[in-house]
Structure formats: C-alpha cells, structure tokens
Amino acid sequence: MQKTLLGSSLWYGGAALFFAFLLAPLAILIVVSFNPVAMVFPPQGFTLKWYATILDKPDFLQAAWASTILGVATALLSTGLGVLAAIGLQRQRGAARAFVSSLLMSPLFIPAVIVALALFQIIFMMGLVNTIWTLLAAHVVVTLPYPLRNVMAQMEGFDVRLEEAALTVGATPRQALWRVTLPLLKASIIPSLIIVFVLSWNNYTVSIFLANKNWTTLPLQLRAYLQYEYEPFVAAMSTILIVASIVLLLIVDRTVGLGAVRKRD
Amino acid sequence: MKTSALVLPAVVILGAFFVVPLIWVVILSFLGAGPTGEVQHAFTLGNYVRFLTDSYYVNDLLLRTIRLAAIATVFSVVIGYLGAFVIARAAPTTQTWMILLVMLPLWVNLVVRTLSLMVVLGRNGPVNQILVGLGITARPLPLLYNETAVVIGMVQVAVPFVVLSVFGVLQAIPRQLEQAAMTVGATPLAAFRRVTLPLSVPGILAGSVLAFGINVESFVVPILLGGGRVRFMSVAAYETATVSNNLPFAATIGVILLIVTMVMLGVYQWAVRSAGRPATAIQAA
Numbered sequence: 001m002q003k004t005l006l007g008s009s010l011w012y013g014g015a016a017l018f019f020a021f022l023l024a025p026l027a028i029l030i031v032v033s034f035n036p037v038a039m040v041f042p043p044q045g046f047t048l049k050w051y052a053t054i055l056d057k058p059d060f061l062q063a064a065w066a067s068t069i070l071g072v073a074t075a076l077l078s079t080g081l082g083v084l085a086a087i088g089l090q091r092q093r094g095a096a097r098a099f100v101s102s103l104l105m106s107p108l109f110i111p112a113v114i115v116a117l118a119l120f121q122i123i124f125m126m127g128l129v130n131t132i133w134t135l136l137a138a139h140v141v142v143t144l145p146y147p148l149r150n151v152m153a154q155m156e157g158f159d160v161r162l163e164e165a166a167l168t169v170g171a172t173p174r175q176a177l178w179r180v181t182l183p184l185l186k187a188s189i190i191p192s193l194i195i196v197f198v199l200s201w202n203n204y205t206v207s208i209f210l211a212n213k214n215w216t217t218l219p220l221q222l223r224a225y226l227q228y229e230y231e232p233f234v235a236a237m238s239t240i241l242i243v244a245s246i247v248l249l250l251i252v253d254r255t256v257g258l259g260a261v262r263k264r265d
Numbered sequence: 266m267k268t269s270a271l272v273l274p275a276v277v278i279l280g281a282f283f284v285v286p287l288i289w290v291v292i293l294s295f296l297g298a299g300p301t302g303e304v305q306h307a308f309t310l311g312n313y314v315r316f317l318t319d320s321y322y323v324n325d326l327l328l329r330t331i332r333l334a335a336i337a338t339v340f341s342v343v344i345g346y347l348g349a350f351v352i353a354r355a356a357p358t359t360q361t362w363m364i365l366l367v368m369l370p371l372w373v374n375l376v377v378r379t380l381s382l383m384v385v386l387g388r389n390g391p392v393n394q395i396l397v398g399l400g401i402t403a404r405p406l407p408l409l410y411n412e413t414a415v416v417i418g419m420v421q422v423a424v425p426f427v428v429l430s431v432f433g434v435l436q437a438i439p440r441q442l443e444q445a446a447m448t449v450g451a452t453p454l455a456a457f458r459r460v461t462l463p464l465s466v467p468g469i470l471a472g473s474v475l476a477f478g479i480n481v482e483s484f485v486v487p488i489l490l491g492g493g494r495v496r497f498m499s500v501a502a503y504e505t506a507t508v509s510n511n512l513p514f515a516a517t518i519g520v521i522l523l524i525v526t527m528v529m530l531g532v533y534q535w536a537v538r539s540a541g542r543p544a545t546a547i548q549a550a
Contacts, residue, residue, distance in 0.1 A: 081275040100276065106283075110526070113502060117515060121516065238381070
C-alpha cells in the first residue's frame with residue numbers, strides 16, 4: 001500500500017491531517033498569544049505584553065495557587081489511598097476482592113457530574129458551605145481509580161517472597177513495607193502522583209459544583225474570565241498551561257515512560 | 266498487622282463521598298420541591314413525569330445530548346482509527362513521538378483546548394479565512410455557537426482516547442496475518458478489510474464506549490462552543506441545582522444521565538461478548 005507514489009503521498013497526507021486536526025488549534029492559540037491587537041490569527045504584530053499582564057491579575061495568581069495546593073493534596077491523598085488499598089487487596093482472592101476492587105474503580109464509570117452534584121446537594125441541604133475539604137474529597141474520589149489500577153497492575157508482576165524474605169530475616173511488617181514493598185512500587189507510585197495531579201489541576205466538572213470564592217481553581221477562573229473578556233491575555237495564560245503540560249509529559253516520558261500513565265485506556 | 270485492613274481507608278472515603286451521595290441523589294430524585302425550592306419529604310414520581318412528558322426535556326435535552334454524543338463518537342472512532350493505524354505502521358522511534366503527540370492534548374486543560382477551537386472556528390478564524398479564500402463560501406460561515414461546533418469539540422476531546430484504545434489492539438495483531446492474506450492473493454485493501462479490521466473490533470468497541478461516555482457527560486464543550494444555545498444534560502443538572510435551586514429535579518436529570526451511561530455500558534458488554542466469537546474464530550483459523 002505504501003509502495004506507489006500515490007499511496008505514500010496519501011499516507012503521509014493522512015498522517016499530517018490527523019496530527020493537524022489534533023494539535024493545530026493549540027499551536028494557533030499559542031501564536032495568538034503574541035498578537036498585540038485581538039484574539040485573531042494570523043497575528044497583526046508581535047508583543048509579549050499579555051504575558052506581563054498576568055502579574056497584574058491577582059485573581060489568576062490566586063487561582064493558580066489554589067489549583068496547585070489542591071492538585072498536590074489530591075495527588076498525595078489519592079495515591080496514598082490507592083497504594084494502601086492495592087497492598088490490602090494483594091493477598092485477597094475471590095468474591096470479596098472482586099467486589100472491593102470494582103467498588104473502588106466505579107468512579108471511572110459514573111459520570112463525574114453526578115458525583116459532584118450529589119456532594120453539592122448534601123452540603124447544601126445540611127446548610128453547610130463549600131470548603132476546600134469537600135472539594136478535596138471529591139477530587140480524591142474521582143481520581144482514586146488511576147493510582148489503584150497502576151499499582152495493582154505493577155503488583156501483578158510482584159514477587160511476594162521478597163516481602164516474606166524480609167520478614168523471615170527479622171524485619172517487622174512495618175519495616176518490610178517501608179524498606180521492601182514501597183521502594184519496589186516506586187515505578188507505579190511516581191507516575192500515579194503526576195497523573196492525579198494533572199487530573200485534579202485540569203478538573204472542571206467537579207470543581208464548578210464544589211469550589212467557593214477562596215478556592216476558585218484555575219480552569220474555573222479562566223472560564224469565568226472568558227465570559228467577560230476575550231483578549232489575547234487568555235491565550236497567553238493558556239500558552240503557559242500548554243507549555244507546563246508539555247514539560248510534565250516529557251518528564252514522565254523520560255523518567256518512567258508513558259505506558260504507565262495512560263488515562264482511561 | 267493484617268494487610269487486608271489497608272484497603273479500609275479507601276473504602277471509607279469512597280463510601281462517604283461517593284456511594285452515600287449517589288444513593289442520596291437517587292432518593293432525592295423521588296422527592297418533591299416546593300415553590301422556592303425547599304425539598305418536600307414525600308415520595309413522588311413527579312420529577313420523572315415532568316421530565317418525560319415535556320418535549321423540551323426529552324427532545325431538546327436528553328435526545329439531543331445522546332444524538333450529538335453519538336455523532337461525535339462515530340467521527341471520533343473513524344478519525345481515531347485512522348490515526349491509530351498510521352501510528353501502528355510507523356517506525357518504532359517515530360511511533361514513540363506520535364504517541365507522545367496524541368497524549369499531549371489529554372494533559373492540557375479542557376478550557377484551554379476548547380478556547381483554541383473558539384479561535385479556530387471563529388467568524389474571522391483560520392477555517393473561515395480558508396473557506397472564503399478558496400471561494401467555497403462568499404461570507405464567513407457561522408461555525409461557532411451551534412451543534413456543529415459542539416460536535417467538533419467533542420470529537421477533538423475523544424479522538425486521543427480512541428487512538429490509544431485502538432493502537433493497543435492493532436499492535437497486538439501479528440503483521441504476518443495480513444501478509445499471509447496478501448500472499449494468497451488478497452489486495453492490500455481486502456487484507457485490511459477481511460483480516461486487520463475484524464481483529465481490531467475489540468479496540469473499536471472499547472474506543473467507542475470511552476468516547477461516548479466522555480461525550481455524553483460533556484460540560485465545558487457545550488457551554489463554551491454551544492454558547493448557551495446547545496443544552497446538555499450535565500449543564501442542565503448544574504443549572505437546575507445552582508440557579509433554579511430545584512435539587513430534586515437536578516437529581517432527576519443526574520439519575521437519567523446515569524441510566525443512559527449504564528445502558529451504554531450494558532450494550533458494550535453485550536457487543537464485546539457477541540463480537541468476541543468471530544474474532545476468536547479468525548484467530549483459531
């Protein structure tokens with residue numbers, strides 16, 4: 001199929017079209033961020049002023065800070081719970097294990113909007129207000145399946161005898177956990193931390209229900225801003241987020257490989 | 266130390282912040298709401314009756330959400346399959362980079378990605394410039410704030426997931442099978458259609474169910490690209506809960522969306538089982 005000239009040009013043309021469809025919009029948005037005039041492509045000049053204006057927008061800085069805190073906390077909690085649960089499930093067999101693991105994976109199959117709606121309604125009806133804690137809990141719940149699955153997948157190829165050997169030579173169970181099991185699981189724990197951070201950092205649907213004024217996350221702030229202003233400043237802000245995503249993606253790819261972090265596949 | 270106890274923290278958190286709220290939403294959907302939105306503690310089917318007898322909710326909301334999500338899924342699967350096929354046939358080093366490029370959008374904030382489509386599809390955006398420049402249309406087309414824009418947005422979101430699902434399956438198919446078919450006289454196209462395509466059905470099914478699941482609960486894409494004109498279930502649930510303060514009816518919308526998802530997963534299970542048989546037959550042959 002690739003032998004003929006027509007065939008190979010069709011082939012490369014198709015590949016180019018596919019990647020253009022996927023990535024050209026982001027590239028265009030990056031270029032627009034240098035446009036001094038308006039959100040228009042091609043740009044009518046070159047400026048960096050929109051990047052400088054970010055520092056004049058405390059709302060965005062605060063939102064970025066909120067998203068970072070929330071993302072880090074979610075990553076630590078969700079991955080921690082996932083690792084513990086995976087270790088706990090490791091020795092289990094049969095119906096109990098199947099039930100518990102499918103329970104813990106179920107947030108993958110339930111639309112996140114329903115989880116967020118449910119939490120919102122309980123908080124509202126109990127007369128409480130949204131706090132960072134409910135937001136954090138919701139982020140943990142919807143991200144929990146990812147670390148759990150990563151760690152459980154790694155444990156499939158895990159030699160339990162290593163842990164038993166440590167216990168035989170006199171390690172306490174706690175020492176065996178910290179010195180043997182957890183170091184062995186590092187290859188799934190680190191990508192889990194990163195993937196959960198990214199999922200939390202990017203989350204919109206859950207946050208919109210549960211955020212409050214003090215904890216407006218970056219995606220919410222960006223969308224709120226878009227309702228009133230449509231200027232290249234948002235493109236500049238977006239460019240920073242795109243570059244940050246590329247950097248994180250490359251770090252993961254160069255350290256542990258991307259096979260470990262595929263989302264929802 | 267009993268290691269099985271380590272699963273408890275996760276179960277407790279999930280129980281408190283996931284299982285209990287879900288049960289509560291189902292219960293709430295059977296309760297009434299007063300004129301100012303206060304919840305009345307008496308069982309009623311009124312919310313469901315109201316939803317299912319109002320053509321606005323059935324046609325403009327539920328069926329539109331399902332229809333647009335389904336259309337977007339079909340496009341995502343076709344485009345995603347082509348992408349996965351190209352990647353699967355590329356040289357190993359190119360392949361690594363291509364996968365990286367496919368995963369990149371998944372890591373970028375959805376508001377940012379949707380915003381990029383607003384720039385591209387805008388009245389003076391590149392797509393309209395090309396269309397006008399080529400003389401395909403005299404005036405810029407309204408590409409934004411309508412159903413087409415929402416479908417394009419959902420396809421953009423879902424394609425990487427489809428690529429990754431299909432790619433995994435395509436890679437597991439031995440190339441020799443296709444070559445064998447061509448040795449015995451099949452054209453490349455026939456070899457693809459009779460060998461590779463049927464064997465990749467599990468990937469197509471998994472990709473479809475992922476794409477539909479993501480699309481049917483779309484939130485950001487319809488609010489930004491639909492410009493308030495294209496109503497979606499998730500958005501309606503949000504607005505009913507926060508703007509109208511009618512919690513029971515918001516719960517009803519949520520439960521109906523949940524039922525749609527469950528039915529889709531059921532169809533998927535059924536499709537996997539019935540598609541599994543011919544595929545194994547080919548493998549055995």
